[in-house]
Amino acid sequence: xxxxxxxxxGDIEKKWSNYKGHVKxxxxxxxxxxxxxxxxxxxAGASAAATLGELGYRVKVFCFQDSPRxxxxxxxxxxxxxxxxxxxDGDSVYRLFYDTVKGGDYRSREANxxxxxxxxxxxxxxxxxxxxxxxxxxxxxxxxxxxxGVQVKRTFYAAGQTGQQLxxxxxxxxxRQVALGSVTQYTRHEMLDVVVIDGKAxxxxxxxxxxxxxxxxxxxxxxxxxxxYGNVFYLSTNAMGSNVTAAWKAHKKGAFFANPCYTQxxxxxxxxxxxxxxxxxxxxxxxxxxxxxxxxxxxxxTRKPNDIPEDERDYYLERRYPSYGNLVPRDxxxxxxxxxxxxxxxxxxxxxxxxxxxxxxxxNKYGRSEASKQGIExxxxxxxxxxxxxxxxxxxxxxFEMYEKITAENPYxxxxxxxxxxxxxxxxxxxxxxxxxxxxxxxxLGECNFSDHGANRLGASALxxxxxxxxxxxxxxxxxxxxxxxxxKPIPTDSQEFVDAEKAVSDRINALMSVKGTKSVxxxxxxxxxxxxxxxxxxxxxxxxxxxISEIRALRKEFWENVRIPGGINELNPELxxxxxxxxxxxxxxLLCVDxxxxxxxxxxHFREESQTEEGEAKRDDENFQFVSAWEYKNESExxxxxEELIYENIKIAAxxxx
Amino acid sequence: xxxxxxxxTLKVWRQKNSxxxxxxxxxxxxxxxxxxxxxxxxxxxxxxLIEKGEEPIAFDHDCREGICGMCSMYINGRPHGPWHGTTTxxxxxxxxxxxxxxVVEPWRAKAFPVIKDLVVDRTAFDRxxxxxxxxxxxTGVTVDANATPISKADADKSFAAAACIGCGACVAACKNSxxxxxxxxxxxxxxxxxxxxxxxxxxxxDMVAQMDKEGFGSCTNxxxxxxxxxxxxxxxxxxxxxREFATASISSEE
Numbered sequence: 001x002x003x004x005x006x007x008x009x010g011d012i013e014k015k016w017s018n019y020k021g022h023v024k025x026x027x028x029x030x031x032x033x034x035x036x037x038x039x040x041x042x043x044a045g046a047s048a049a050a051t052l053g054e055l056g057y058r059v060k061v062f063c064f065q066d067s068p069r070x071x072x073x074x075x076x077x078x079x080x081x082x083x084x085x086x087x088x089d090g091d092s093v094y095r096l097f098y099d100t101v102k103g104g105d106y107r108s109r110e111a112n113x114x115x116x117x118x119x120x121x122x123x124x125x126x127x128x129x130x131x132x133x134x135x136x137x138x139x140x141x142x143x144x145x146x147x148x149g150v151q152v153k154r155t156f157y158a159a160g161q162t163g164q165q166l167x168x169x170x171x172x173x174x175x176r177q178v179a180l181g182s183v184t185q186y187t188r189h190e191m192l193d194v195v196v197i198d199g200k201a202x203x204x205x206x207x208x209x210x211x212x213x214x215x216x217x218x219x220x221x222x223x224x225x226x227x228x229y230g231n232v233f234y235l236s237t238n239a240m241g242s243n244v245t246a247a248w249k250a251h252k253k254g255a256f257f258a259n260p261c262y263t264q265x266x267x268x269x270x271x272x273x274x275x276x277x278x279x280x281x282x283x284x285x286x287x288x289x290x291x292x293x294x295x296x297x298x299x300x301x302t303r304k305p306n307d308i309p310e311d312e313r314d315y316y317l318e319r320r321y322p323s324y325g326n327l328v329p330r331d332x333x334x335x336x337x338x339x340x341x342x343x344x345x346x347x348x349x350x351x352x353x354x355x356x357x358x359x360x361x362x363x364n365k366y367g368r369s370e371a372s373k374q375g376i377e378x379x380x381x382x383x384x385x386x387x388x389x390x391x392x393x394x395x396x397x398x399x400f401e402m403y404e405k406i407t408a409e410n411p412y413x414x415x416x417x418x419x420x421x422x423x424x425x426x427x428x429x430x431x432x433x434x435x436x437x438x439x440x441x442x443x444x445l446g447e448c449n450f451s452d453h454g455a456n457r458l459g460a461s462a463l464x465x466x467x468x469x470x471x472x473x474x475x476x477x478x479x480x481x482x483x484x485x486x487x488x489k490p491i492p493t494d495s496q497e498f499v500d501a502e503k504a505v506s507d508r509i510n511a512l513m514s515v516k517g518t519k520s521v522x523x524x525x526x527x528x529x530x531x532x533x534x535x536x537x538x539x540x541x542x543x544x545x546x547x548x549i550s551e552i553r554a555l556r557k558e559f560w561e562n563v564r565i566p567g568g569i570n571e572l573n574p575e576l577x578x579x580x581x582x583x584x585x586x587x588x589x590x591l592l593c594v595d596x597x598x599x600x601x602x603x604x605x606h607f608r609e610e611s612q613t614e615e616g617e618a619k620r621d622d623e624n625f626q627f628v629s630a631w632e633y634k635n636e637s638e639x640x641x642x643x644e645e646l647i648y649e650n651i652k653i654a655a656x657x658x659x
Numbered sequence: 660x661x662x663x664x665x666x667x668t669l670k671v672w673r674q675k676n677s678x679x680x681x682x683x684x685x686x687x688x689x690x691x692x693x694x695x696x697x698x699x700x701x702x703x704x705x706x707x708l709i710e711k712g713e714e715p716i717a718f719d720h721d722c723r724e725g726i727c728g729m730c731s732m733y734i735n736g737r738p739h740g741p742w743h744g745t746t747t748x749x750x751x752x753x754x755x756x757x758x759x760x761x762v763v764e765p766w767r768a769k770a771f772p773v774i775k776d777l778v779v780d781r782t783a784f785d786r787x788x789x790x791x792x793x794x795x796x797x798t799g800v801t802v803d804a805n806a807t808p809i810s811k812a813d814a815d816k817s818f819a820a821a822a823c824i825g826c827g828a829c830v831a832a833c834k835n836s837x838x839x840x841x842x843x844x845x846x847x848x849x850x851x852x853x854x855x856x857x858x859x860x861x862x863x864x865d866m867v868a869q870m871d872k873e874g875f876g877s878c879t880n881x882x883x884x885x886x887x888x889x890x891x892x893x894x895x896x897x898x899x900x901x902r903e904f905a906t907a908s909i910s911s912e913e
Contacts, residue, residue, distance in 0.1 A: 051798040066719060067785050069825055070727040086805060128804040131794045131854045133818035140808025158818055164726055165821060172793035179789040187782065210774060239721040273694045278702055279723045402725060405742070405749045406696075471798045520709045522702070566714050571676065572775045574717055575709070 003256075003630055003644045006432040007111040012650045013093075016115045019433075020476055024483035031056035034482050035490060037204055037219035039191045039246050041068030043163075043463060044446025045225030046170035047470030052223075053177030055475055057482075060217055061174065061183055062206055064190045064241055064577070069171045072227060072239040073466060076163025077399065078286035079145060079155035080463040082120040087144050091152040093117045098651055100461060103149040103329050104426070104454020105604035105620060106653045107262070109628075109646065111433055112451040119472040120464050124156055126471055130169040134158050145395075147459035148285050149329035149658070155460045160284050160399040166463055170470070189215075190577065191246045192505045194222055194253045194442060197497045201253075201442035205498075205505045209577060212570040214502050216493035220485045221441040221478060224250060225470065228425035228447040230263065232585045232592065233537070234529020236422035237269060237282040243581035244588050247429055247448045255437035256630040256642060258430035258450035260588065261596035264457055264605045265538050266423030267293075267333035270406050270416075271353040280421040281406060283356065284399055285459035288326045290361040290392065291416070293317050293333070295345040295354050305347070305355055305415045316340055324658040331456045331605045331618070332658060334420035338538050339616060341419070348417045357415035362388035420538060424462060426453040426605065427595075430630040430644070434477035435469060438630075441481060445469035450628070455604025509569055512579050517562030521579045524559045528552065528582070528589055536593050541609040545597040549590055553637065556586040591631060591639060598641065601625040622653065663693045665757035669704065671716055672764040674773050681773065683762070693753040697740065698723060698730065700752055717776040725749040725889065728824030731831070732777055733764040738828035738887045746826065746889040766827050768836035770874040781827050783873040784841060790869035791862040792845045794854050813851045820847040822890045829884035829892075835876030840884035842870050843900035844892050850903055860907035867904055 008015040026034065034057050038049040041063040049061040063071060085091040096117040101108055124142070128134065134156050135143040144153040158165040177183040188209040195203040195216070203218040229244035230236040251257045268283045294313045301308065316336055318325045328336075337354050340346065347353050367384030370391060376383065389412055393400070403411050429437050429444035431451055437444050446466040453461065491498075531551050535544035559582070567573040601621035602611040611619045628644040666689045674681030688707075691700050698720050705715035721729040730747040734740035740750045755761065763777065771779040821844070829840035846863050849855025855862070878897060885894045 047798075054797045065721060065727070065729060066781055067728075067825065069785075070721055070729050072722060072727070074728075075722045075724055075726050084804070122799075124804040125800055125802060126796075126798060128807075129794065129796045129800040129802060129854055131817075131849050131852050133814050133821050133848065133852065135818075136809060136811045136814040138811050140810055140814075141805050158821075161726065161822060164824075165818070168821065172788060173796075173798070175785060175788045176793045176795060178785075185785070187785075237724075239727065240723060241721050274692060276692060276695045276699045276703065278696070278699050281724050401744075402749065405725075405745060405751060408751075408753060475798070520706055522706060564709060566709055566712070572717055572778065575715060 003430070003642055004432065005109065005644060006434060007109070008433065012110060012114045015111050016118055023476055023480045026479050026483050026486065028056050030486045032058065034058065034220045034485065035060070035218060036478070037217055037222045038062070038225060039204070039223065040071065040225035040227060041171070041174065042071035042073035042225060042227055042446060043167055043170055043466030044470045045071065046167065046174045047467050048223055048225060048445055048474050049183055050170060050173035050177050051471055051475050052478070053180070053182035056182065059177070059183040060186065060219065062186045062189045062191055064188065064209060066187055068174055068185060068187065069168060071167065072242050073167045073463070074164045075239065076463055077160040077282060077284035078147065079157035079162045079460040080123065080166060080467070081147070081154050081458070081460045082124045082156060082464065083117055083154060084121055084124060086142060087153045089152045091154050095152065096120060096154065099150050100452065100458060101454065101651050102656060103458040104456050105618070105656055106454065106622070106626070106648065107259070107603050107646065108454030109451050110648060110650055114650070115473065116452050116465060116468050119468045122472055123464060123467045127166060127169050130173060132158070132165050132169040134165070145286055146289055146327065148288060148327045148333070149324070149458045150327070155286070157286065159394070160286070160396050163463060166467065170467070191249070192580070193249045193501050194439070195498055195501045196253050196439060197491060197495070200440040202491055203493065203498065205501050210572050212568070212573065214505055216498045216502055218490050218493055220482060220488060221443065223443040223445060223474065223478070224429065224448050225445045226448045228428065229585070229588055230422045230425050232528065232589050233422040233532045234525050235272065235277060235280050235533070237266060237280050240279060243584070245581050245584045247444070248584040248588055250429060250437065250439065250442060250444070252633050254439045255442060255444070256430040256632050257427070257591060258628050258630045259427035259455070259595065260592040260631070261536070261599055261606050262426035262455045262604060263422060263592070264330060264424040264426060265334045265420045266330055267337055267420050268356060268418045269421035269423070270403065271348060271350060271419040281402065282421070282423060283403060283416060283418055284396070285330065287356060287396060287399065290365065291326065291356040291358050292360055293326055293337070293354055293356055295340045295347060299344045305357070314345070321658045328658045329456055329458060334538060335607060337420055353417040353419045355415035356418045358392060358411065359415070362392055362412070366391035424457055426450065426455060426457050430628065434480060435474060436477070436481065443474060443478065445474060455606055509576070509580070512563070512576065512583065513565055513569060515560060515563050515565070517564045519562050520564060521575055521582050524555065524563060525582045525585070527555055528586060531555070532589055532592070536596050539607050539609050540596050542597065542600070545593050548593045549597070552586065552590045552593065559583065559586055590637060594639065595629055595631065598629065599625055620655070663757070664690050665693070665752070665755065665759070667691060667755065668760040670760065670762045671777070673716065673776055676775055677772055691752055693751070695752045696723070696748060697732070697734070697750040697752065698748050717778050719778050720748055723748040726824060728826040731766050731779065731826055731828070733766060733831055735762055738766065738831040739889050744889055744891045746824070766831035768830045768875070770836065770838070771827060771830065783875070784825050784827065784838070786873065787838065787842060787866055787869045788845065791858065791865040794849065795858060807853050809852060817848050817851040820844045820851070820892065820896050823892050824890055826889065828887050828889060830875065832883040832887035833876065834881065834883070835879060837878045837884070838870050838875040839878040839897050839900065840888060840892055842866050843896035846903055847896040847899050850899060859903070860910060863900065863903040863907050864911060
């Protein structure tokens with residue numbers, strides 16, 4: 001199948017406005033006859049459902065949590081980017097576009113990224129109008145901070161809880177539509193299949209997680225906003241319930257899966273403390289604004305961090321990347337941390353950690369500035385620390401407290417110990433410019449699509465993309481499709497396709513329950529995670545990936561022969577819910593490794609040991625790999641690779657350098 | 660800090676479904692590390708129950724970083740347990756010592772019926788938000804975000820109220836099962852911002868009416884909600900809600 005990305009003609013600055021000017025519209029009376037299903041209530045899902053409801057469509061929105069407000073966008077900490085240039089520091093739509101394409105190591109689609117940069121400014125306006133309480137300066141105007149991979153300050157934030165505030169904004173817009181009757185909300189429901197009729201997505205099979213009952217829902221279109229698949233690694237910064245199931249079911253019904261091997265390992269997370277660990281916790285990238293990353297210069301140094309003098313510390317990011325320093329992109333920072341730890345310079349009991357130290361800025365940046373404001377002359381160090389602490393607390397207080405609760409160490413006094421962890425997945429369902437997958441009428445928004453971040457996402461850009469897709473893109477693009485559907489009457493859910501789809505879902509649940517083996521779902525998930533992290537994690541090679549593929553296949557076989565799921569089908573049964581998700585991860589994990597094996601270049605978060613420069617930097621192979629890998633599902637363990645060539649007309653591609 | 664292992668006695672509320680009477684069941688757990696989170700201790704217990712062929716304990720949880728508001732255990736008579744300003748998922752086992760007995764129950768409130776074991780139905784909170792917890796603005800406004808300056812003090816106060824995670828600990832802590840802290844946090848967030856002014860009066864009246872309709876109790880100013888709130892939402896918000904409600908009631912009678 002030839003992929004058609006449907007990129008509009010014309011100059012890149014005009015593509016989106018031209019598209020909007022010529023796209024087909026649906027009149028208000030017809031909108032009321034059209035039904036749309038939205039899966040997931042994170043930033044993409046909540047904003048899409050609310051906006052489509054406002055436009056007059058009849059919307060059904062589903063989430064597996066007990067309330068739409070719990071979706072994992074809520075946990076995003078640091079901020080959201082927008083090309084407002086409020087700081088007068090040289091930002092522009094073009095620069096945000098350029099930074100994002102470069103940050104993604106030249107593996108994203110130009111037209112989509114430019115549109116993202118264009119609408120970024122509208123997002124901030126919209127959120128402020130909703131009453132999102134962003135951080136402000138004393139003059140009453142919005143404050144900004146800087147993030148990795150960027151030399152301007154364009155990140156809007158609300159302490160370390162930006163995702164929470166943005167999601168609550170979208171959630172409140174959604175609840176308003178629920179109250180008005182234009183959106184119906186189904187909580188504690190999980191989508192278990194897409195119903196495709198004559199090549200078009202026409203509905204879903206969902207399971208009520210309280211009663212276990214399967215339900216059939218019709219829609220003229222289905223919009224997936226189900227997030228990323230980082231939990232295939234078991235340990236990640238994702239929520240416990242984050243899963244790939246909705247996207248994977250869509251994949252098996254014909255939606256191509258693009259670039260699954262592009263996974264983001266975030267450099268600053270709290271290190272693993274033991275085998276009991278159930279998840280990993282992020283410490284926001286914004287901390288790298290004010291924190292300096294270092295390890296001791298001496299191998300195996302056992303002194304306490306504050307006892308190691310300045311000239312015996314290796315600020316390795318500042319040393320290796322003088323122009324970006326601590327603010328290099330995530331993939332670069334993660335690999336640099338791994339390199340130091342592998343070389344024997346790691347700190348803490350496990351030696352799998354580096355220091356993130358705030359003392360310098362606490363004293364010199366914030367302490368001195370406060371002292372000056374308060375007219376304190378020649379302040380001593382204790383005074384500077386005290387004054388600096390107050391400012392730091394205001395900016396990152398909740399993160400420092402969280403760190404202390406988890407580690408029992410006070411990061412105002414002792415440097416944080418941090419290590420990279422799985423955080424985000426740039427890969428996802430392949431979509432065209434209109435965010436439609438390869439199945440007609442089936443859309444993918446937010447983290448569950450692939451289009452904007454290439455091989456590495458820049459910090460504070462996930463929130464931007466989720467809200468761009470939901471508030472400002474899908475409301476236009478879905479109309480272009482639905483304009484052709486105004487004569488389609490709702491398809492009765494007792495039609496054969498719905499019956500068959502429900503039966504297939506029911507058979508799979510029965511198959512899971514009837515294994516009656518000896519090992520828990522959790523133990524399989526942990527084993528899968530171990531394979532993925534060790535052989536398809538921060539560094540990958542041909543041998544490891546080949547082994548991983550056969551190990552995953554064997555593990556999947558064992559799962560279906562030996563998993564034990566207690567309880568029944570027709571009741572709240574979290575073990576059964578989890579079993580279905582892990583079964584899907586066991587399939588996705590294989591594809592992720594297949595894709596990583598196929599892409600023998602290094603790019604962004606995908607680092608193939610065979611492809612690196614003498615200095616250990618990722619080495620792209622543009623001649624052979626300047627394309628999107630879009631995998632078409634054929635059968636178990638059988639995929640066909642389709643390629644979308646990436647064309648750069650507005651950016652001169654080059655080796656990515658942050659030196 | 661030194662790490663240690665401990666053996667504990669757990670008394671956990673088990674209830675098959677909303678019709679079941681339910682009761683406390685005693686479990687012994689061994690070799691729990693002080694570095695574990697409280698929920699990881701439950702993971703260990705559940706793995707053991709599965710191993711033995713018993714049904715694991717159902718409990719709500721998702722982000723495990725204290726922000727989604729899903730976890731909701733009533734631990735030794737306190738919502739989210741002994742640590743101040745902390746959700747259940749962020750509570751760590753170093754809060755306990757070897758030999759301790761820990762009693763774990765679900766949130767108790769008429770408006771939060773038990774679904775199973777420690778899982779309760781909190782959809783009443785969504786319905787309160789539906790009654791008015793928003794600014795009625797459609798997508799597509801074109802007013803620049805910096806067109807209206809907002810004093811930093813107001814923005815900070817609004818943010819502090821908006822930090823509510825909707826977990827329901829305030830209701831569980833209150834002897835009257837009142838939802839006043841939750842409702843007041845949302846009312847305050849908007850009352851403090853220029854964007855919230857147009858609907859200021861209808862919002863507070865409608866949200867309070869919905870709160871009453873859901874069966875939450877009245878507020879008698881005991882302050883248990885503030886003391887137990889994992890996000891330290893201030894009682895000042897309840898005072899503000901009362902003022903807002905009084906003003907709106909008077910002006911709606913005019």
